[in-house]
Amino acid sequence: MPLYALVDCNNFYASCERLFRPELKTRPVVVLSNNDGCVISRSAEAKALGIPMGAPAYQWEHVFRKQGVAVFSSNYALYGDLSNRVMRVLADMAPRVEQYSIDEAFLDLSGLAEPLALCRAIRERVGRHTGIPVSIGLARTKTLAKLAARRAKKDVSLGGVFDWTAAPDPEALLREAEAGDVWGLGRQCAKRLAARGVRSALDFVRLPADWVRKELTIVGLQTQLELKGVSCLPLAEAPAARRSVLCSRSFGQLIEERAPLCEAVCAFAARAAEKLRAEGLEAQAVQTFVFTPRHRENLPQHQGQATTTLPGPTNFTPDIVAAALRGLSEAYRHGFAYQKAGVVLLGLTPAASRQASLLDLPPEERERRRALMRVVDGVNRRHGRGTLRLALGSAPDRPWHMRQHRRSPRYTTSWDDLPRIG
Numbered sequence: 461m462p463l464y465a466l467v468d469c470n471n472f473y474a475s476c477e478r479l480f481r482p483e484l485k486t487r488p489v490v491v492l493s494n495n496d497g498c499v500i501s502r503s504a505e506a507k508a509l510g511i512p513m514g515a516p517a518y519q520w521e522h523v524f525r526k527q528g529v530a531v532f533s534s535n536y537a538l539y540g541d542l543s544n545r546v547m548r549v550l551a552d553m554a555p556r557v558e559q560y561s562i563d564e565a566f567l568d569l570s571g572l573a574e575p576l577a578l579c580r581a582i583r584e585r586v587g588r589h590t591g592i593p594v595s596i597g598l599a600r601t602k603t604l605a606k607l608a609a610r611r612a613k614k615d616v617s618l619g620g621v622f623d624w625t626a627a628p629d630p631e632a633l634l635r636e637a638e639a640g641d642v643w644g645l646g647r648q649c650a651k652r653l654a655a656r657g658v659r660s661a662l663d664f665v666r667l668p669a670d671w672v673r674k675e676l677t678i679v680g681l682q683t684q685l686e687l688k689g690v691s692c693l694p695l696a697e698a699p700a701a702r703r704s705v706l707c708s709r710s711f712g713q714l715i716e717e718r719a720p721l722c723e724a725v726c727a728f729a730a731r732a733a734e735k736l737r738a739e740g741l742e743a744q745a746v747q748t749f750v751f752t753p754r755h756r757e758n759l760p761q762h763q764g765q766a767t768t769t770l771p772g773p774t775n776f777t778p779d780i781v782a783a784a785l786r787g788l789s790e791a792y793r794h795g796f797a798y799q800k801a802g803v804v805l806l807g808l809t810p811a812a813s814r815q816a817s818l819l820d821l822p823p824e825e826r827e828r829r830r831a832l833m834r835v836v837d838g839v840n841r842r843h844g845r846g847t848l849r850l851a852l853g854s855a856p857d858r859p860w861h862m863r864q865h866r867r868s869p870r871y872t873t874s875w876d877d878l879p880r881i882g
Contacts, residue, residue, distance in 0.1 A: 462691045463598065463625070465567040465579055466605035467550060467586075469543075470593045470613060472563035473501035476542050477532045479591045480871050480879060488529040492517050495710055496533050496865060533867035537845075541872045545590045553582050558695045566602055568695045579621045599624035602693045603686035606643040607633070607661070634662035634687065644683035649676060661687055702741065707732040708802025714753070716797050721750065722785060726852040728803040729784035733777040734840075736805060737833055742773035744807030746780055748787030753799040762798075764791030772820060773809050776829045777836070780805065781850060844874055 469475065473491040478484045488505035492498065499506075499515045509527055511520060517531070524531050543562045550557050556568035567582075569575040579596045586594050597608025604624050611633070612622035627633055640650030642661050652675070658664050664672075665687045673681045682692040707728040715721055725748055736743060749765035766787040770779060784803045820826070836848045869877035 461570070462568070462600060462694075463570045463572070463575055464600070464602050464605045464691075464695070465554075465569055465575070465582075466560075466597045466599075466602070466609040467546075467565050467567065467582065468595050468597075468609045468613065469546060469563035470595055471501055471503050472543075472592070473532075473534070473539055474503040474506070475592050476535070476539050477530070477868055478503070479542070480868070481530075484530050488527060489532070490524070490529055491532045491534060492866070493534060495712055500534070531866055533865060535868050535870060537870045537873045538868065542590060542592060546586055546592055546594070549586050549589050550582065553578070553585065556695055566605065566695055569598070576621065576623050576626075579623075580619070583620050594620065596621045597624065598622065600689050601686040601691045602695075603643050603683055604689070607637055607641070610637075610641065631662055634665060635660050637661040639664050642683060642687065644679060644686070645676075649680070652676075702739065702808050703806075704808065705732045705735050705741075705743070705805040706802060707735070708749075708800060710800045711798070714759075714797035714799055716795070718788075718792055718794070721788060721792060721798060721801055723852060724801050725784050725788045725803060726781050726850055728801065729781040730777050730850055732803050732805050733775055733780045734837060736775040736780075736808070737811075737837060740811050741808045742775045742811045743770065743780065743805035744773050744809065745769045745805075746783040746787060747804040747806060748784045748791050749802050749804070750788070750791050750798045751800040752796050760796055762793050762796040764793060766790035767806070773807070773811075775811060776833065777850065781852075844876075 471489075474489040477489055477491060486505065487503075488509055488511075489503040490499045490506050490511060491501040493500045496517055498517060499511060499513060499520070502511055502513065506529060509523065509529070511523065511529070517524075523529065539562060546563075547557070547559055547565060550565050550567065554567040554569065555572075558566040558568075560566055569578065572578060575598060579598055583594055583596055586592060595609050595613035597605045597610070597612050598621070599605040599608045608622045608624040612618050612620055615622070624630065624633070637660060638650070639645055639653050639658055639661055640647045642664065645653070645664070653659075653664060656667075658667065665684060667684070669681060669684065672684050676683075685692050709724070709728065711724070715724075729746065745767055747765060747767040749763070751764075752762050753759060754761070766789075768783040768787045770783055774780065780803075788801075821829075839848045840846065869879075871877055871879060
């Protein structure tokens with residue numbers, strides 16, 4: 461029979477911030493979204509204060525000050541690096557691993573003699589090697605493993621690990637779980653189910669299967685079967701092939717002039733091209749978009765976008781940047797105040813299997829470009845992103861940069877941010 465474990469990093473962003481600040485161990489900690497907008501991570505102490513997920517930061521500033529809450533801007537370089545360290549520990553200890561998100565991973569423990577003991581050992585080693593606390597749920601299906609991990613996180617008496625398969629009364633556990641907390645349902649489905657009197661996971665399990673299939677599609681039916689212990693979602697060890705690459709950002713302030721938008725789009729396109737090369741892909745088209753604030757009724761609204769087809773598949777940064785800027789020329793309208801811009805790379809194909817074309821550059825020129833990009837990527841990996849970059853996107857502290865007034869140092873990815881002693 462299949463057996464899955466779900467490893468969930470506790471309050472991940474907040475835990476990352478605490479890792480290099482031991483004085484914050486018992487102090488409330490929150491992490492804010494891009495541009496320091498909303499709360500996206502809370503320590504247990506912050507949750508106890510009633511600070512909700514998604515709370516606008518400006519509305520809670522008085523609480524932050526009064527309760528001594530440590531507030532941080534998002535530090536994705538730090539979070540991504542620590543996530544990679546956690547995943548490497550899991551890969552060393554489990555036979556099969558599927559990373560589900562930056563702070564979650566499924567493990568396939570089918571056929572192992574002592575799966576519960578292994579889960580406890582995994583939790584101990586992750587904590588010892590990375591400093592990040594995790595909760596682990598063990599069950600026959602991935603959906604039940606998610607519920608088990610949630611219970612392991614909430615009930616401190618469990619020691620961070622909960623085995624659903626050993627529960628004496630699984631129906632009681634389903635009765636305690638709200639339908640909206642079930643992976644695969646979510647809050648919108650929960651509202652539809654509530655109208656039918658379905659409040660708990662157990663209520664959902666007891667619904668007629670044909671009604672679930674009709675009203676919630678095959679996804680809802682799979683979720684119901686998973687809650688009944690029938691595994692419908694096998695482990696996906698290899699990520700699905702990308703269909704696009706997106707790089708976008710909301711600005712720290714509204715932008716009306718075209719010049720700073722060009723700088724932003726140049727930087728986004730260069731970053732997207734870097735992602736392409738890291739995954740061995742090439743793009744055949746570039747979409748550029750700019751948006752005004754959607755919820756500011758006092759400002760004129762405009763959502764512009766344009767797609768530029770490339771002469772051939774490429775991941776060469778100058779070509780992608782040039783196409784993105786041509787798209788911006790079509791998307792931009794003078795007289796509007798823009799809040800967000802972005803670049804999407806489309807028509808992705810593996811670089812190693814590209815088809816030759818009569819319009820291709822000579823082989824020596826293609827190799828020269830590949831060599832140039834390898835140098836740029838190598839320098840940036842070693843010395844920090846943006847060490848080598850196009851001049852147009854290089855100006856620091858521009859208005860299109862995010863507000864990150866409370867960002868912690870990038871302790872693990874920047875030499876300049878290494879902790880100093882003495």
